[in-house]
Amino acid sequence: MPLRRSAPTRREILEQCVALGSLPVVAASPARAMLDAFEQHEREYHRPTPPNELGPFYKKNAPVTSMFRVPGDPGIPLVVSGQVFNTRGDQLTGAVVEIWQTDHLGHYDLDGYRYRGKIALDKTAAYKLDSVMPGHYPDRVCQHVHFAVTAPGHKPLVTQLYFATDPVFEGDPDRNFKRDPLIHSRELVRPVMLVGDPDQIQAAVRFELCLEIL
Numbered sequence: 001m002p003l004r005r006s007a008p009t010r011r012e013i014l015e016q017c018v019a020l021g022s023l024p025v026v027a028a029s030p031a032r033a034m035l036d037a038f039e040q041h042e043r044e045y046h047r048p049t050p051p052n053e054l055g056p057f058y059k060k061n062a063p064v065t066s067m068f069r070v071p072g073d074p075g076i077p078l079v080v081s082g083q084v085f086n087t088r089g090d091q092l093t094g095a096v097v098e099i100w101q102t103d104h105l106g107h108y109d110l111d112g113y114r115y116r117g118k119i120a121l122d123k124t125a126a127y128k129l130d131s132v133m134p135g136h137y138p139d140r141v142c143q144h145v146h147f148a149v150t151a152p153g154h155k156p157l158v159t160q161l162y163f164a165t166d167p168v169f170e171g172d173p174d175r176n177f178k179r180d181p182l183i184h185s186r187e188l189v190r191p192v193m194l195v196g197d198p199d200q201i202q203a204a205v206r207f208e209l210c211l212e213i214l
């Protein structure tokens with residue numbers, strides 16, 4: 001009975017493509033160097049999302065919702081979207097993303113669950129949160145949104161999202177992100193796209209979440 005060979009790795013597939021000429025390789029970039037660069041990129045892409053403090057304002061039993069914003073809410077509308085995957089690149093369809101933040105003035109809802117919710121991911125492993133840009137509050141330097149992500153077979157992730165447009169960074173988050181002593185990683189400060197008409201502007205942010213396998 002013939003031995004069954006395990007599935008080829010991505011590198012083996014790429015090597016075959018190079019050998020067969022179906023993947024063009026420029027002369028200045030030898031195939032091996034290109035493959036090494038590809039693998040380096042893959043490793044970086046699948047790096048776990050840096051953790052960040054839970055903070056004192058987490059509340060259990062948040063409702064299942066991805067719509068924090070209700071008609072009439074003041075503040076800049078904010079949409080945060082992304083996908084949840086693991087360090088192998090698998091989409092985590094069974095993940096649950098819990099999110100909490102302040103209102104636009106920097107107030108947490110301690111009595112109820114405004115601006116708090118959890119999202120159970122479907123087969124796309126994608127989430128989309130409709131909210132408002134959180135405000136600053138006295139104990140924290142930067143605007144932020146808290147995330148707690150769980151998925152079977154994976155290490156839970158607790159982290160925070162920051163905004164490159166935060167006035168604290170004075171337009172230069174690369175240089176100034178450490179002004180908030182809780183921001184340990186520049187990766188958590190994300191670009192903000194402002195979209196829509198001037199009188200109905202909306203902030204849009206991508207925040208992919210990558211979990212470690214247990």
Ligand SMILES: [Fe+2]
Pocket residue numbers: 055057140144146
């Ligand atoms: Fe907070």
